[in-house]
Amino acid sequence: MTVNFLHRLCVSVLHGWLYKCAGIRWIMSEESGNVQTKPLKRVEEGNRESGENGHIRKKLKSDVEQTGDERKLPKRKVVLLLAYSGKGYYGMQRNAGSSQFKTIEDELVTALIKSGCIPDNHGDDMKKMSFQRCARTDKGVSAAGQVVSLKLWMIEDIKEKLNSNLPPQIRVLGLKRVTGGFNSKNSCDARTYSYMLPTLAFAPKDYGTENSTAFRLEPETLQRVNRLFGSYKGTHNFHNFTSQKAARDPSARRYITEMTCGEPFVRGGAEFAEITVRGQSFMMHQIRKMIGLVIAVVKGYSGDEVLKRSWGEEKVDVPKAPGLGLVLEKVHFDRYNKRFGGDGLHECLEWTEEEQAILAFKEEHIYPSIVETECQEGSMASWMATLPIHDFEATAKGAQDKDRGQDDDEGNGSDSAL
Template sequence: MTDISPSSAAVHQDDKGNKRPLDEELSDQQKKQKTESGEQSKRLPKRKIAMLIGYNGKGYHGIQINKEVNTIENEILKALVKTQCIPQEHADVPQKMSFQRACRTDKGVSAAMNLLSLKVIIDIENLLEKINSHLPEQIRVFGYRRTTGGFDSKNYCDNRTYMYICPTYAFAPLENIVTDEYRMTDGVVEHVNKMLARFIGTHRFHNYTSKIDAKEARAKRYIISFTCGKPFIRDGCEFCVITVRGQSFMLHHIRKMIGITIAIVRGNCGEDVIDKSWKPERVDIPKAPGQGLCLEQPHYDNYNKKYGTDGIHAPLDWVEEQDEINKFKEEYIYSDIMKTEKDEKIMMEWLGTLQHHVFDFVNDKDDRDSRFDKKRFLEKCKRDVSRFTINYEESIYNMKP
């Protein structure tokens, strides 16, 4: 007689005669449906590629993957899953696809060109178009190249170029009233370039970051070039572009080099502060606003020399994508940086904080940038009208002797 009791009805017999609960069978079916796209991805071959991306960092907490906040890589991984370039499990654990970025950018910092290395499925029609359709307009994938199996976008990167778009009134002398009407002379440009040249070469930059001691090997960095270009006018405000190329940079490294350069050229301190900064003791160095900072390009000269002409791999020079890159930079990065500065006067506001720096040796725990309270500073300025006057309607700062 056939057993039709509840206990027998709730089991399933496989080909080998083994029994297991029916609810487990249903669970397996559900799992199969959920992972259908992932299993399809696993069946197709994955290739190691270098993926070129660009982005405006406004509204994002940097590039690096972080499940707690919104980041650039979070957006890109979601787009890759939707395009079926990678399974969800690789997005959850990027190490499974050898994921790496060339350069890490902090909160709000943009990149005209940054490079990711990863293993993905590329046998998809209109791949770039499909990926970009799942991305916000301020994040773009410009292209990709097949690479060697061991390629790592961070470790293979020879050096990086960053730029800083700066309103030229940042270099106005202390005795001047700071407004958009300020125009940078050739002499000031020469002075800025003279100060920037002081950083070229190998130095211990422990005073240009945080939580790194002068004795540590990672404090030593190599700067290849550091220049200020000719000023130009955009919507009535004059700007200049400061370009720095170095082997690698630390947290706040570039912003502090530019911060002390501005302070010296304005007259807040002397050039000797740079000499002091090379010494082991902690020196008070101001940190320029992050608003104007942008990663321009990571460089792969040695990789291109070794593999770019082997007839198998294409060089990572991105010549074909250059027009699209330039268009994106102008529409989503450069114009946004300059418009934000003109509307919000971020640099102008920061200039008022320089009076709180001592530009000298300080206690290791005396971090003036982190202790600075913008609200309290503005309230103090309103009270202390004998030394500092703020015109809130026109955002004009005027230092009196």
């Protein structure tokens, strides 16, 4: 009797204890034999609602995106090193709703979608992938070292897949991981451009252009050209070298660290030279006008003093050299490299390993395009024929107005100079 009573009591207690532990699963450790309990429902509810588990679930969702074929891939902020020949394109920046004016970014976005790097809807709204470019290059302008930043899915063989979906005159030459808050425009400390032109541009104004390929630049003339370009170094008010900038607008003051013309060389039977200019940032048309004014002075249309006068408050009629020949060579990230380049997690944004690929692209796509177009169309000779209509001695508000268009100043990291 006592035994039966004790048996029933033990069974009753055991049932009650099991009832209270409903929803608990028992896991026997294979190594120690210890019993562990883990909640089943409550973890799932925590993931759905709040608390530590919910936070973890949210974090994972932001770090991993799901593609159409249900693969989960990490989404990361990167920079792409781009090289392109701008011939046949209406500049770098994409113009939403203007598909008839194809740009470099149109081609890049299409390649990103086809390669599976971004969702289809990111092509319609580039802010969704935090897209930013270092410089807005104008119609027909090329680049050997353009850098864009964006978030994309880290698929395998990204560069190879992107290039397989890009035309030959646009190449992705490098890719690097960057910090989550990196912005290629705002993080850029300086930009270096080159401008390739026929040395005929520095011939006296009475020199005939019938046999333009015969002209050769004298060393003394090259020295004078470089003295004039050297005058641009430092900080000056360049309101006369862009459009829609008032003389007292603080943003018209720009800092130039280098501007020189290299030794002449012969291509396609004609003599060319390459001008290099580096500055913190540039405004729309600024570089082309800086070159145009020096050409006008060397050819004898104005005296040297016009450069200094152009930095004053009065309006000066500054001619704008052709866009052909302008190339974005390199963008510089000195501050970023100093802060993050040696942290063990990120790379310096230098492209030493890609230098050979950059040079090869220029030799195959950029230089031939500039030389062939110049020799066939004579854009520099045609532009020089317009120099006599400029009045370099008087103010010329009317002449400035005809140049006006969209201002390409992007603030601290503005770019375009075109």
